Every structure is written in C-alpha cells, then in structure tokens.
Amino acid sequence: MALDTSWYTEIHTSEGSAFSLKVKEKLHDVQTPFQRIEVYETEGFGTLMTIDGLVMVTDRDNFIYHEMIAHPVLFTHPNPKDVLIIGGGDCGTLREVLKHPGVTRAQQVDIDEGVTRAAELYFPELCDSNNDPRAELYFDDGIKWVKDAAPGSYDVIIVDSTDPVGPAEGLFSAAFFRDCHRALRAGGIIVQQSESPLYHKKLINDMYTAMRSAGFDSTLTLNFPQCSYPSGWWSATMAGKGGDLSRFREQDASNKTFKTLYYNAAIHRAAMAQPEFMTT
Amino acid sequence: MALDTSWYTEIHTSEGSAFSLKVKEKLHDVQTPFQRIEVYETEGFGTLMTIDGLVMVTDRDNFIYHEMIAHPVLFTHPNPKDVLIIGGGDCGTLREVLKHPGVTRAQQVDIDEGVTRAAELYFPELCDSNNDPRAELYFDDGIKWVKDAAPGSYDVIIVDSTDPVGPAEGLFSAAFFRDCHRALRAGGIIVQQSESPLYHKKLINDMYTAMRSAGFDSTLTLNFPQCSYPSGWWSATMAGKGGDLSRFREQDASNKTFKTLYYNAAIHRAAMAQPEFMTT
Numbered sequence: 001m002a003l004d005t006s007w008y009t010e011i012h013t014s015e016g017s018a019f020s021l022k023v024k025e026k027l028h029d030v031q032t033p034f035q036r037i038e039v040y041e042t043e044g045f046g047t048l049m050t051i052d053g054l055v056m057v058t059d060r061d062n063f064i065y066h067e068m069i070a071h072p073v074l075f076t077h078p079n080p081k082d083v084l085i086i087g088g089g090d091c092g093t094l095r096e097v098l099k100h101p102g103v104t105r106a107q108q109v110d111i112d113e114g115v116t117r118a119a120e121l122y123f124p125e126l127c128d129s130n131n132d133p134r135a136e137l138y139f140d141d142g143i144k145w146v147k148d149a150a151p152g153s154y155d156v157i158i159v160d161s162t163d164p165v166g167p168a169e170g171l172f173s174a175a176f177f178r179d180c181h182r183a184l185r186a187g188g189i190i191v192q193q194s195e196s197p198l199y200h201k202k203l204i205n206d207m208y209t210a211m212r213s214a215g216f217d218s219t220l221t222l223n224f225p226q227c228s229y230p231s232g233w234w235s236a237t238m239a240g241k242g243g244d245l246s247r248f249r250e251q252d253a254s255n256k257t258f259k260t261l262y263y264n265a266a267i268h269r270a271a272m273a274q275p276e277f278m279t280t
Numbered sequence: 281m282a283l284d285t286s287w288y289t290e291i292h293t294s295e296g297s298a299f300s301l302k303v304k305e306k307l308h309d310v311q312t313p314f315q316r317i318e319v320y321e322t323e324g325f326g327t328l329m330t331i332d333g334l335v336m337v338t339d340r341d342n343f344i345y346h347e348m349i350a351h352p353v354l355f356t357h358p359n360p361k362d363v364l365i366i367g368g369g370d371c372g373t374l375r376e377v378l379k380h381p382g383v384t385r386a387q388q389v390d391i392d393e394g395v396t397r398a399a400e401l402y403f404p405e406l407c408d409s410n411n412d413p414r415a416e417l418y419f420d421d422g423i424k425w426v427k428d429a430a431p432g433s434y435d436v437i438i439v440d441s442t443d444p445v446g447p448a449e450g451l452f453s454a455a456f457f458r459d460c461h462r463a464l465r466a467g468g469i470i471v472q473q474s475e476s477p478l479y480h481k482k483l484i485n486d487m488y489t490a491m492r493s494a495g496f497d498s499t500l501t502l503n504f505p506q507c508s509y510p511s512g513w514w515s516a517t518m519a520g521k522g523g524d525l526s527r528f529r530e531q532d533a534s535n536k537t538f539k540t541l542y543y544n545a546a547i548h549r550a551a552m553a554q555p556e557f558m559t560t
Contacts, residue, residue, distance in 0.1 A: 017302070017325065018300070021297055044294070225478070261555070267553050267556070269549075275367065276539075279544075
C-alpha cells in the first residue's frame with residue numbers, strides 16, 4: 001500500500017527500509033547555518049522534530065533514548081559531579097542528567113542554537129530543567145570544546161549526537177575520543193549514541209577500536225528499543241577511563257529519587273546483555 | 281518524502297505509523313481459504329512473507345522472533361519433551377524447538393497449509409527440520425486441537441500466531457487458555473507472542489488476566505527487538521502451571537549445543553526485565 005503525502009517518511013536507503021508517521025500539520029521549517037529543522041504534529045506520536053529529514057525526537061518514544069543515554073552512565077560512575085553533553089540540543093538528555101542530585105554542573109554544547117529554540121517552542125517539557133542553576137547551555141562546536149577543555153574537567157561526557165554524517169561525523173573519530181579521554185578525570189566515562197545493533201554492527205565495532213586506541217581501557221554497549229529510529233532498536237556505547245563498566249550503583253538505581261518511564265535497575269542490567277551475533 | 285509503489289508498506293493505523301521495505305519483485309500471491317499470502321524479494325531484508333498485508337517473516341530479522349519464542353520457554357521448563365506449536369506455519373519456530381535434544385515430539389498445528397507450502401518454497405532454511413522424525417505437521421484449527429487434546433499431553437505449548445484479529449482472535453481468549461492449561465502437564469508452560477510493549481500494553485495486561493483466570497499461577501513477559509513488526513519492539517508472554525518462570529536452566533543455556541544468532545543466557549535474563557511503564 002503506497003503512502004500519500006500526509007505521511008512523514010524516513011528512508012534508510014542502505015537497508016531498503018523506511019519508517020513513517022502520519023502527519024496532521026507541519027509546525028516549523030527552518031534552515032539554520034548547520035541543518036534543516038522541521039517540526040510536525042503527528043497523529044499517533046505527538047510532536048516530531050526532524051533534522052535534515054531524519055527523526056530526532058517524538059513525544060511518544062523519546063523517553064527511552066533520553067533515559068538510556070543518561071541514567072546508565074550516571075549510575076555506573078561512582079560519584080558524577082561534572083557532566084558535559086555534546087549535542088543534545090533538544091535538552092531532553094540535560095533534563096535526565098539533572099534528575100541526579102549529585103550532579104553539580106551540566107554543560108550542554110550543541111553546535112546549533114536552532115535545535116534548542118525549536119525544542120523550547122515545541123517540546124517545552126524536555127526543556128523543564130534549562131533554568132536549573134546547575135545547567136549551562138552553550139552553542140558551540142563540541143569537538144573544539146572538548147579539545148580546549150582543561151584536562152580532568154569532567155566525570156561524564158555524554159555524546160548525544162545525530163548520525164555520523166554531516167556535523168556529527170567528527171564525533172565518531174579516535175581524535176575526538178582522545179580529547180574526551182584527556183578531558184575526563186580518572187574513573188571518568190564517556191557514553192555515545194551508537195546507532196542500531198541490527199544495521200550498524202560495523203560502526204559499533206569501529207567505535208570500540210577508536211575508543212580503545214584513544215586510551216579508554218573498557219567499552220560496553222547498552223541496547224534498547226527506539227521505535228522511531230532506524231530498525232526500532234538502538235544503542236549507546238560507554239568507554240571508561242579506569243573502572244568496571246559492567247558494575248553500577250544498583251542500590252542507588254533501585255532507590256532512585258526520580259521518576260522514569262523506561263529505566264530501572266533491572267532494565268540497566270538487561271541493556272548490557274549482548275545478542276549472540278554481537279559477540280562473534 | 282513519499283514512497284513510490286516499489287515499496288511494501290505495513291500501516292499501523294491506530295498508531296499512525298508505518299514500516300516499509302523496498303521491493304525488488306513479488307514472488308507469490310495466493311488467497312487461501314483463510315488469508316492472503318504474499319511473498320516478496322526485498323532490497324535489504326531478503327525474502328518477505330506477508331499474511332493479509334502484515335509482515336510475518338523476513339530473512340533478515342526472523343531469527344530474533346523465532347529464537348525468543350522457542351528457547352526461553354524451553355530452557356525455563358526443567359525437562360520439556362512434548363511440545364505443541366499452534367500456528368507457526370513458516371516452520372521457523374519448529375526448527376528452533378527441535379534444536380533441543382531433549383524434545384521427543386514437536387507437533388505443529390497451523391490452520392493454513394498455504395503458509396507452510398510458501399515457506400517450503402521461499403524460506404527453505406526455516407523448513408530445515410520439517411523431516412526430523414520428531415516433527416509432526418498438522419493443518420488444522422489450533423483452538424479445536426487444544427480443546428480435544430488429552431489432559432496433560434504437553435510440557436510446552438507455543439502459540440506462534442498472527443495478530444489477534446481474524447483467525448488468531450480466539451487464541452487470546454480465556455477459554456483457549458483454559459484448554460491449554462488442561463492440555464499441559466504439571467509444571468507445563470505456555471508461551472504466546474504478545475505484540476508490542478509500546479503499542480499494546482493493554483493487550484498484554486489483558487492476557488495476564490485471561491491466563492490467570494484460566495488457572496495459570498504465574499505469568500512473565502519476555503521483551504525483544506523485532507525490526508519488521510509494529511514499533512520494532514515485540515514480546516512473548518509465558519504462563520506457568522506451577523514452577524517459577526523467572527528461573528531457568530542457565531547452565532544448560534550457557535552450554536547450549538546449538539548455534540543461535542540472538543539468544544544466549546544473558547539475553548534470556550535481559551528479556552525478563554520490565555520497563556518502568558509496564559510495572560505501574
């Protein structure tokens with residue numbers, strides 16, 4: 001059955017697959033110096049933001065991604081205080097990070113102010129914590145930001161980027177990971193969105209190689225569903241500067257002082273399990 | 281971007297979403313007394329079989345579903361010998377079941393011989409075990425089959441059905457579960473595909489109610505990715521006639537004598553974790 005023009009469609013060309021959401025109306029369409037940002041009201045997924053035609057966030061399922069890029073790494077680090085978010089312009093990751101009472105400073109560095117301005121208008125709940133006194137929002141080049149950071153400035157770096165093409169390409173390189181390694185304190189952890197286990201096994205393996213060559217001594221991929229991203233199955237990969245990434249503060253996670261919709265201690269353990277095809 | 285007619289599309293009307301696969305050619309189109317069976321050659325997912333326009337199986341991702349509907353339940357039961365598969369006409373579940381050397385008999389009862397005939401032609405690898413001496417293939421009404429079964433005939437019943445509309449509707453009823461309960465031995469387990477956690481939370485909860493009211497004393501849902509099914513996230517729900525469904529033969533699963541692509545002992549444990557939104 002063909003889809004008429006009332007659908008937004010993201011085609012995953014190399015996989016021959018596509019995901020579509022039925023649209024009620026287009027709310028926003030802005031070409032920034034970096035990318036094209038569109039916002040739609042959909043029939044079943046609430047508000048949808050796309051960047052260069054690719055799904056970034058929907059009301060209905062962004063909770064899984066934002067919780068899984070933030071909470072596992074923060075409950076793995078023994079005592080995270082200083083957090084850097086590269087990308088994350090929709091502010092949903094920042095909101096999850098600031099749910100952790102021990103975090104004293106969360107810097108968000110997105111290259112494109114247009115993403116945050118659109119989020120403030122169309123995803124106000126994701127921007128709930130933008131005025132938290134611990135939050136610092138910068139609109140700058142994340143790669144340069146990390147290169148210029150003082151050594152040992154951060155406990156956790158979260159790379160909440162778009163796909164590894166265009167502005168985000170450099171965020172998947174060994175050079176960037178070396179700068180992150182330097183910017184982290186001992187025991188620090190980086191976590192980065194790492195695409196689909198079904199579609200991008202090679203990319204994930206290449207990330208392991210790049211992270212190890214940058215000085216990180218351990219890597220661990222977390223897997224989770226993400227309906228509106230290619231294949232409906234997504235991942236985030238952690239790399240550690242010392243420490244055991246497979247151990248986390250389970251007691252703290254079980255007694256977390258904030259609400260989540262997807263994350264809990266059992267889900268954290270579950271996300272670390274690797275499908276058989278990833279282990280060979 | 282609109283999709284032209286070279287795409288197969290499954291629309292999930294109530295959710296306002298759709299999944300599409302780019303098609304090279306249609307190989308098969310048969311209207312049986314029960315349903316319409318179509319087979320396509322796709323660009324990225326190999327061969328695709330649809331029933332009444334809905335994805336049943338693709339070469340690329342059927343391994344996850346077939347492994348997850350078969351291996352967790354068989355490693356949860358202490359010693360499964362007699363297995364009944366209701367539906368499962370593509371024979372992929374049967375193949376996984378027969379990988380367990382302790383299984384002495386696996387009966388497959390699908391209402392529509394057309395599905396198996398198409399699978400033999402277009403998914404021959406799924407039919408690898410159809411000639412195993414332990415395999416018995418019947419083309420009959422699964423609901424009636426279970427109603428007529430002698431009490432205590434089976435150790436495990438696997439309901440590998442289409443969605444709960446049309447021929448499969450009765451497979452989600454308390455009456456059917458009562459017949460399954462009677463047909464199982466003490467310690468027996470039924471497992472049934474239970475749709476998407478994101479899209480069908482109510483259906484899963486209704487299944488718990490129906491299974492408990494049918495006499496089962498425990499239920500447990502297993503979650504796993506399934507790219508080509510609605511939302512890309514799928515589930516199977518077990519119900520037990522005695523026994524603890526959260527315990528399984530971990531040692532046997534770790535030392536399994538057969539190859540899998542998705543399932544392993546860690547994935548089994550992981551699949552039992554419930555997202556926070558399912559626990560409230």
